[in-house]
Amino acid sequence: MSDAPAAKNDGPFEEQRQIYGLLSQETRHLILQFILGHPEHLPSLDELAHMMPKNKAAIRDQLEVLSDNDIIVCYRYPPNEDARDLPSQFYGLTERGVEILYEYNYLRGLPVARALYENTRLSEKAQRHRDAPRPQLPAQVIDALTIGEDNDTNFDRLERYIREQKGNTRSVDDQVTVAKAFYNAGIDPEEEGIKQAELLDSFDVDIEYQRRTVLNHLVDAGVLARTAPSGPDVFAISERLDEIVNGQVTEEAKANLDALIAHIDDELQVTALAEDAAERDGPPARTSEPSVAVADGAGRTIRSILAAEFGIKPEQVVDFLQSGDPVDRLNTAVEAIESSEEVTKSENYGQIVFVRPAYRYRLTDQAMKLV
Template structure:
């Protein structure tokens, strides 16, 4: 086998890693979630921009990435082109995209995604875009994303009797019934991966008298709901700079951020001419057109001087200190110090490494389904 053919043979594990990386990036993940949640599965760019806390340019860039990966297609509706108030371009899944999301269990969350969307308050513009005429999805895509509206009526009375028998003094029976009903109607049963408590709260928004966790704990006690740990890592390391999960590359990403921070220090010191009484003087005097150093009481306060005070080292020793050991801890501590100061501004070229625990998921037990049917 030639070197070129060997390099192209990535193997199934590498392919899975690439797909995981493609789907897990925050903005792309949210785009896919809102495409699934949308009543027609064809949101416009403005609808996505309303729902996702990113600017339109960032969302457009990630749509392009998904398009290049053949996950998402742009669907045009020429009749809307002459209207200033209606969108003519929409974004939906391709046939390949449906296949990939089905393989990675995204489609199982369709009912939940729709329930969350239906309880989301939209702006007037977002509502107008939601209700705008749009093209039809290809039949295989449309059928794959259809939510089965036909469902047996759950035996709610039986559930309530069971709860009052098991917990006669409980004050949250009504809340427990609401939660069980919502999980059942959204097909969150024993074979489901479960949903996060925040998503469950959105599903029953405004209908609970007590906190959701109170009712959930009691439902777990009586074996109607089970709490499960999702598959995958227990903790995700996320780079603020990349806005991506960096599990397995934490040290390298921290060091890259430290390099960017040190570059900011060097650029800052070269960009501003400090006075005779300045706390620091590095390199030839030069005055930047837009200095990034705040001058207070005649002394120049720099990122370097702030970090020197924070870490109790000489200013010139700051870069070496940052690179010496525990890069994640020192990076995060440095950024905390910079952001707590009113005299300097953090660059967008570096950010923290944050660690997020996977949230528990909740789903109905076999016992609950048996009582409901």
């Protein structure tokens, strides 16, 4: 089957349009990405199924589309046909496929694709398939997919620029290393960019100075662009729901406080204070709401811990939680509970955490003009 037929002789623009459609479909794009990232560039169907959130039938259909268009081919390895639990069919690029991926800049993403594959935990079956004997790719394909040290001779001009701009900084060598990694990986102005935390995971680089320091210098030099993702400047995340609750922060905080108060009410209480209770020296509490109690006869309650945290009487805790800013009350209370070794927080409530989305980095137009 083929839902992306080979381009007809309708001119270069129509051919480009059809090839772009062929490569950009989600499943086919993932197949090509994992072929590039595979150590031998020859994954089996089961390996692809392990790496992709698609079923085998969907993957097989798109493998056929790519094969019909001479982008990939099924490479067979007859010695494995009689071997139990070993694949005998593998999928790899054709010489034409390599030429097309080169023309459309897919090969510049080889280092990132390789790093993503290597940092993925494989199942026992996927690992067995990865290590299985397989046929050899054509020499031209192997050469094109080999990540060499001299694949980026055009980078020299950009390196000279970085050293001219930042030669007085101690981290200039690291700046060159990181900029080169961005260039080799194809993280150009058209790409979304990568987060600071992904830098060492995505690139096989060894730097001496802090990532933030190196990236800041490259941004200052105009080599990298630092962009904020679209959407809110801050995300409010409910620990209870493990979801973003922007626009519902107050309501979610009150729901958490209700669950916290229910937990306080559910505590097993006794009427006698322990000899070493902190409240012995303070004003006497009503015996209907003592601050010390547990089933084993010792320890402090959540009520007493929060009373000490807020500097109020134990019987005032519930009213205090229901007053003021609900987010502030909730987060302070949960932090106090989690800091105590004498009580255990319920899973029915948690803090409201505010997180700023991470910046992403990519090469600038100015940097690309130098390479």
